[in-house]
Amino acid sequence: MTLDNILSEIKKANNIVILTHETPDGDAIGSSLATLLALKSLGKTADVIIPEYSRLFNFLPGAKEIKKETAIEKYDLAIALDCADVKRLENNELFENAKFGISIDHHGSNTMYGDLNYVNPVAPACCEILIAIFQYFQIDITKDIGTCLLTGIITDTGGFRHAGITPETFEFTAELLRKGVDVSDIYKRVLRTTTKANFELSKRVISRMEILEEGKVSFTYITLKDEEEVNAEPRRS
Ligand SMILES: [Mn+2]
Structure with a gap:
C-alpha cells in the first residue's frame, strides 16, 4: 500500500527535503515541522525549506531549524505537504530535481504530481492526514509533534468552526490534551494574535x-x- 511505499522511500533516502506551498499558513508550517520531528524519531533528518513565513509561527517546536535555502540541488527524496499543485510549491525545482517525490495533501484539486501521492480530500487539514500516517508508521506522537499538528488543524478549521471537522479531530485533540499540549495557548497564538x-x-x-x-x-x-x-x-x- 502507498504508506508502506512511502516508509520504504524514507528509509532508503540519504537526504530528504520537506517543501510546502507559497505564503505558508499554519497547516503548511505545522505539517512541515511535524514531519521533520517525525523523521528524526525514525533516525532520519531533513531540510525544511521555507523562505518566508509569519513570525507568529516561531513558537513551534523545530521552527529554528527552518532554512531559507539549501546548497543541495538534488535530494534523494522530496516531500511536499499541503500543496495541491507543483506550481504553488515553494522551491518546486527541488521537488522536480529530487530522485523521488511524495505529495501528502488534503486538497481535492491535487494534481497528483508526486511519484507517490497520499491525498485525502475529506481531511480538514494536512496535519490530520499526518496523524494517521504517523500512527501507521508507529511513530510516537510527542507533545512537540502534537503541537505542530494541532496548529495546522486549528488554523485550517478556523478553530474547529469550519465544515469537514471529523470525530477523529476531537478525539485526537483530547489525546493531545492528555499529553500536555497547550491547546488554548496554540489557539491564542495562531488565531487571536495579530501583528x-x-x-x-x-x-x-x-x-x-x-x-x-x-x-x-x-x-x-x-x-x-x-x-x-x-x-x-x-x-x-
Ligand atoms: Mn491545509
Missing part, C-alpha cells in the same frame, strides 16, 4: 466600509500600496 501591520490594515478596511441596500450589501477594499505602507508580512492564505 501591528495587520491591525493597521484592519483599521483601513473598516474605515472604508460602505453599507448599501439597507444593510444587505457591504463592501470595502485594500490595495497592495496599503500593504507596503504598513509593512505587512506575506499574506497568509
Whole structure:
C-alpha cells in the first residue's frame, strides 16, 4: 500500500527535503515541522525549506531549524505537504530535481504530481492526514509533534468552526490534551494574535466600509500600496 511505499522511500533516502506551498499558513508550517520531528524519531533528518513565513509561527517546536535555502540541488527524496499543485510549491525545482517525490495533501484539486501521492480530500487539514500516517508508521506522537499538528488543524478549521471537522479531530485533540499540549495557548497564538501591520490594515478596511441596500450589501477594499505602507508580512492564505 502507498504508506508502506512511502516508509520504504524514507528509509532508503540519504537526504530528504520537506517543501510546502507559497505564503505558508499554519497547516503548511505545522505539517512541515511535524514531519521533520517525525523523521528524526525514525533516525532520519531533513531540510525544511521555507523562505518566508509569519513570525507568529516561531513558537513551534523545530521552527529554528527552518532554512531559507539549501546548497543541495538534488535530494534523494522530496516531500511536499499541503500543496495541491507543483506550481504553488515553494522551491518546486527541488521537488522536480529530487530522485523521488511524495505529495501528502488534503486538497481535492491535487494534481497528483508526486511519484507517490497520499491525498485525502475529506481531511480538514494536512496535519490530520499526518496523524494517521504517523500512527501507521508507529511513530510516537510527542507533545512537540502534537503541537505542530494541532496548529495546522486549528488554523485550517478556523478553530474547529469550519465544515469537514471529523470525530477523529476531537478525539485526537483530547489525546493531545492528555499529553500536555497547550491547546488554548496554540489557539491564542495562531488565531487571536495579530501583528501591528495587520491591525493597521484592519483599521483601513473598516474605515472604508460602505453599507448599501439597507444593510444587505457591504463592501470595502485594500490595495497592495496599503500593504507596503504598513509593512505587512506575506499574506497568509
Ligand atoms: Mn491545509
